[in-house]
Amino acid sequence: MAVTQRASDRAYQRLRDEIVEWELQPGSVLGEVEQSTRLGVSRTPVREALARLMADGLVSSQSGRGLVVTDLSIESIQEIFEVRQALEEQAARLAALRGDTAVFEQLEREFDAVNELLDRDDPARHAYYGLVARLDTAIDEAVGNSYLAAALANLRTHLVRVRRLAVDDPARLAAAAAEHLLIVQAIAARDAELAAHATQVHLHQALRNIQKMASLPTNLHTAVSPIGPAPKGS
Amino acid sequence: MAVTQRASDRAYQRLRDEIVEWELQPGSVLGEVEQSTRLGVSRTPVREALARLMADGLVSSQSGRGLVVTDLSIESIQEIFEVRQALEEQAARLAALRGDTAVFEQLEREFDAVNELLDRDDPARHAYYGLVARLDTAIDEAVGNSYLAAALANLRTHLVRVRRLAVDDPARLAAAAAEHLLIVQAIAARDAELAAHATQVHLHQALRNIQKMASLPTNLHTAVSPIGPAPKGS
């Protein structure tokens, strides 16, 4: 293992985390010198980090005004979900065809258990999120397609950003767990079409929930401490 | 327009072209100093270009042995097509729902014309490839999804590499044109499901054709002039 992480990797991960966690709000200008002094590294690793962030779609070159953090509007969330529907349906289908049944039967039992917990316990959310992440990993491994895995990994970065934007309410969480359970059951039963359809259902409901929450007058994504102010700043 | 292209962009495009055109064969080691002297620019733009190529999946870091051009095996081609099926089916479906009918009716007429040409004229291939590229662009614009467009653009880079590997025979070309015609017709008729299914059919046949050609003892991707020798070299 590389115990010595490169400075460019550290800069990339930190900037990526700050963008995903809404500490760097959309529109923030990321100057190279500013970030290099703030992160304590030279401009060269910062440049590399910013290039990777631009490839990820987290920052974009705003017509010579430097690099700014990408906006995440409702429209762009819908765009992300359109790609996600395509990729995750395919992933679920292929996982059902190729996956190790035992792995997904184990996950099925765990989703059952978490389902019980979610009815009573609120802090079970963290266990649930961890379980979903493990399901994603299991699907990736079952599919065995590096291109699909890379595309999904890139997409999940944006989805974490969406999740931080809109916190799930307990009712939606329980429904999502039930939807996930069906997906896992379908993969474990090697029912490719059911896995694909269940994935479609889950993503449809997830997007609907986000759109519903966004339509509320709730002031979302506030109470964050912006490092770089949104429009500009000294 | 930026008449003055950056050196890093030029380095990226040239290296990308050389990889896609099989001038840089899989396994070629891309040393920074070697490429900087060859391309006539400093190491800094070369680094940035190599980072972008690694993000594209065209080169990969071979465990500290430097960056090497990614291999393109039959298995990886199948992986690429699994992603392609997911994304292009979604793109065709959304284009049928949202596209401007007039645009695709015009493309439909052009595909009709090219279909006639392909029966008699071999150099019509270039016109056909150009027409396919315009169809891709039209679909991208009709969908209006930047995330989907970016994912498809990345994928198409790999597909050009595949195309250079296996030259289409006239029979396959005519069949592909017919398949494309059906896709265009479905989009023009706003038949989303037919567009999706026709895309699936086309991609299935395209992959089958590639696999068939690869199984032949034909020495493919030869007669290229390697700039960097595959295993190593001075």
Place this chain on the structure above:
DNA sequence: CACCCACCTTCTGTATACAGAATTGGTGTG
């Protein structure tokens, strides 16, 4: 008072220098 021009500041893009690490080749020993 408004608009334009010029200068200054600051930023990006590129080149180069330097340090640390790894690999390869050679040599010595078992």
Place this chain on the structure above:
DNA sequence: CACACCAATTCTGTATACAGAAGGTGGGTG
């Protein structure tokens, strides 16, 4: 003869210096 160790070379990763360009601001003029 084979294996292991050491040294030298080369490569990557990082920092910094320099040039060109772009934008902002202040002053001057109409």
